[in-house]
Amino acid sequence: MYNQTNTTISLISIRTIKSFSFFQDMEYIVNNEYGSLVYLRKKQIQIKERSLYVINHICKLKLTSLKSYSTGIKLTLDYKYNIPILLNHYLYLCPLGNMQNYETIWVNYKEISNIRLDNEKMILCFYSGNEISIEKNFSFWKQLENKILKIEKYLEKIK
Numbered sequence: 001m002y003n004q005t006n007t008t009i010s011l012i013s014i015r016t017i018k019s020f021s022f023f024q025d026m027e028y029i030v031n032n033e034y035g036s037l038v039y040l041r042k043k044q045i046q047i048k049e050r051s052l053y054v055i056n057h058i059c060k061l062k063l064t065s066l067k068s069y070s071t072g073i074k075l076t077l078d079y080k081y082n083i084p085i086l087l088n089h090y091l092y093l094c095p096l097g098n099m100q101n102y103e104t105i106w107v108n109y110k111e112i113s114n115i116r117l118d119n120e121k122m123i124l125c126f127y128s129g130n131e132i133s134i135e136k137n138f139s140f141w142k143q144l145e146n147k148i149l150k151i152e153k154y155l156e157k158i159k
Helices: 051-061 066-077 138-157
Strands: 007-012 026-032 035-040 043-047 085-088 091-095 106-108 112-118 121-126 131-134
Touching: 026 051, 035 051, 051 066, 051 085, 051 091, 066 138, 085 138, 091 138, 112 138
Parallel strands: 007 043
Antiparallel strands: 026 035, 026 106, 035 043, 085 091, 091 106, 112 121, 121 131
């Protein structure tokens, strides 16, 4: 499922990370038996907390929360599911399923260089050369991209 050759940093708590810039080159995050594994361009970080908690922590470093952001998007754009979290020009966190689901992978849309189709799966290729295979179809991805475009337009409009 994952194609990574980078080094892994030992188990840390997300509470020890106080800088938003730490996540600027995040590619994706998956839950595992130890918490969650964050894939950055050149390394992996094992975090004690599960991915939803990590995503919320990243949002808090940008002075919002996952719940506040999601509520705002639901209110303004009427999106209820698979809401992309656009935090800056480098970090667009996208859930590839229900946010509450343990199996949901979060990807940083801005780190994806291209997408390949392989039977019923999509292979997301990152600028670093890393890849991840997901069981989603192309229409799911197009819907996600459309949501991102509409959120970008909305954010630009309210500047």
